Amino acid sequence: MPTMEENSIDLRPGRSNHSALKQLATLIELRCVECASLYPGISDQPRYRCDCGGVLDVDAKIYHPFKQEPALQQEFETLTNSESDIKPFMGDDWRQLFEERALQSLTWPINVDAQLLNASGVWRYRELILPIPEQYIVSRPEGNTGLYPVGTENCGHHRAGHRQIGHYAGLDYLFLKHEGENPTGSFKDRGMTVGVTMANLLGARAVACASTGNTSASLASYAAQLGLPGIVFLPAMNVASGKLAQSLAYAATIVQIEGDFDDAMRLVEQVCNELGIYLLNSLNPFRIEGQKAIGFELLQQLDWEAPDWLVLPAGNLGNTSAIGKAFRQAHRLGLIAHVPRIASIQASGANPFFQSYMSGFSHRQRVQAQTVATAIKIGDPVSYSRARQVIEETNGVVEEVTDEEILAAKTVIDRSGIGCEPASAATLAGIRKLVGQGIIKREERVVGILTGDLLKDSHTGIPQPKQDDSIMISIEAVRTYLTHKLSL
Numbered sequence: 001m002p003t004m005e006e007n008s009i010d011l012r013p014g015r016s017n018h019s020a021l022k023q024l025a026t027l028i029e030l031r032c033v034e035c036a037s038l039y040p041g042i043s044d045q046p047r048y049r050c051d052c053g054g055v056l057d058v059d060a061k062i063y064h065p066f067k068q069e070p071a072l073q074q075e076f077e078t079l080t081n082s083e084s085d086i087k088p089f090m091g092d093d094w095r096q097l098f099e100e101r102a103l104q105s106l107t108w109p110i111n112v113d114a115q116l117l118n119a120s121g122v123w124r125y126r127e128l129i130l131p132i133p134e135q136y137i138v139s140r141p142e143g144n145t146g147l148y149p150v151g152t153e154n155c156g157h158h159r160a161g162h163r164q165i166g167h168y169a170g171l172d173y174l175f176l177k178h179e180g181e182n183p184t185g186s187f188k189d190r191g192m193t194v195g196v197t198m199a200n201l202l203g204a205r206a207v208a209c210a211s212t213g214n215t216s217a218s219l220a221s222y223a224a225q226l227g228l229p230g231i232v233f234l235p236a237m238n239v240a241s242g243k244l245a246q247s248l249a250y251a252a253t254i255v256q257i258e259g260d261f262d263d264a265m266r267l268v269e270q271v272c273n274e275l276g277i278y279l280l281n282s283l284n285p286f287r288i289e290g291q292k293a294i295g296f297e298l299l300q301q302l303d304w305e306a307p308d309w310l311v312l313p314a315g316n317l318g319n320t321s322a323i324g325k326a327f328r329q330a331h332r333l334g335l336i337a338h339v340p341r342i343a344s345i346q347a348s349g350a351n352p353f354f355q356s357y358m359s360g361f362s363h364r365q366r367v368q369a370q371t372v373a374t375a376i377k378i379g380d381p382v383s384y385s386r387a388r389q390v391i392e393e394t395n396g397v398v399e400e401v402t403d404e405e406i407l408a409a410k411t412v413i414d415r416s417g418i419g420c421e422p423a424s425a426a427t428l429a430g431i432r433k434l435v436g437q438g439i440i441k442r443e444e445r446v447v448g449i450l451t452g453d454l455l456k457d458s459h460t461g462i463p464q465p466k467q468d469d470s471i472m473i474s475i476e477a478v479r480t481y482l483t484h485k486l487s488l
Ligand code: F0G
Pocket: 186, 188, 210, 211, 212, 213, 214, 215, 216, 282, 313, 314, 315, 316, 317, 318, 319, 320, 375, 376, 421, 423, 424, 451, 452
C-alpha cells in the first residue's frame, strides 16, 4: 500500500498539505448510495465509486457553529427516521452566522481571504460544504445569484415583462433563481469551486471532466485560476458555441469524442483512474457538496421560509441530488420547518429518469438522448441513485417536456428580459405542465432554477438577424423601418 506521502495523484513537492489532509480525513467519509458501504474521505487513490459500482456521497461531521459539539450525528438517516433528532433552536444560531457573513460580504477588501470567502455564495456556508483550511480554497467568488419574483401576485406592476412568466406558468407566487449569473454563466461554478479546491489540497497534477459544455467551461476557468492543466472531454459537434469558446479561451485541453456525452463520461472515468488525473464530474462527490449551496442560498434569500416546490432541469442528475441533500440538511439543522417537494424536468428525447420514475423506479432506464437542449442531452445519468433518493424523500415528481415546450418557455423567459439557455427553460415548461395537471397548485410558492446564461447558446430558439434588415443612414429610413416593425 502506498502511503499518503507517495500519493498516486502526485503531491507537488514542497507542499505542506499533509496535516490538512489528515485533519479532513477525520471529518469526512464517503458512503455508497447503493449499499451504504463506508470509505475514508481521503485516500491514496481518489475514489469515485463503491466496489459495488454505486456512486458515493460525502458524509461529513457537522459541528454546531458556536459550540464544539456535533450538530448532525448521522447524516444519512432518512428524514422519516430522524425527525426526533431535529433541534429547531439550533437553526437560530446557523441563521445568525449566515446573516452576519452575508452582511459582511457587502464590502470586502480584495486581499482579505476570510472576507472573500464570506462573499462567496458557496463558502459562506462552509461548515455545511467542506471543512477545509481556508488557504486551499479556490474561489472566484461564486453564487449570490438573483432570485426574481415573477408570479402574478409577487411580481410588482412596474415589472410587467417579468409578470408574463407568472401568467405563463399559471402561478401567483413564483421565483426564478438565475444560476446563469455565476462567474462562468452556469450553476456548475458552485460545485467546481469545491472540486478544484479538493484538487488543490490533494496536489492533483491535472483535472478532467466530460461535459455537455457548462461543466467544461467552469472546470477550464477554475483550473486556470489555480494554474493547473484542465482537460475536457466533449461530444463532438454537440456543444453550444459560447460554452466551447469559454473552454478554448481559458486554455483547457479539449478532447472531442466521436460519440455522445454518455460515451465521453464513460471514457473520462477510465482515463482519470488510469492516468491519475483528478475527475471533476459530479460523479466526484465533492462537486455535489458545492452545488448544495444553491439550496442554502435560495433559502436564505427567502428568509428561511421554505417554498412548497423546487423545480429544475435534469440531465446527469447532480443538481437534483445536491439541492435535495441541501434541503435535507437544512431541515435537520432546524434552518427550515419543512422540506420542499422537488420536481425534476427532463427533455422528452432525453428522459431516462422520467421513464424510471413512471415505472415506480422499479428499474433504471437508459436511452439514446436527443434534444435541442444540448446541456441535458444525456441518456445514462451518473447520479441516478442519488436523485432517485431525493425524489422519494421529498415526495417529488419527475416530468418530461418536449423540445417545442422548452423553446416556447425559453421565448417567454427571454422576452421578459431575464433570458436563459435552452435547458434552463425546461424548468418553466415543466412548471406550466405540472400546474396544468393540478400537481402544483396555483397558490403554492414555487422556486424554479434557471441553470445557464442566455449567451451560452446564441442560436437555439433565438431569432437571427437578417442581412437585408440593414437600412440607410437617414431619419426617413428609420421612420419607415420602425413604422413597419412596431406600427409606431
Ligand atoms: N442545465 C444546464 C444549463 C446544464 O448545463 C446541465 C448539465 C443541466 C441543466 C442538468 O444538470 O446534470 O446536474 O442534472 N450540464 C452538465 C455539463 C452535464 O456537462 O455541463 P444535472
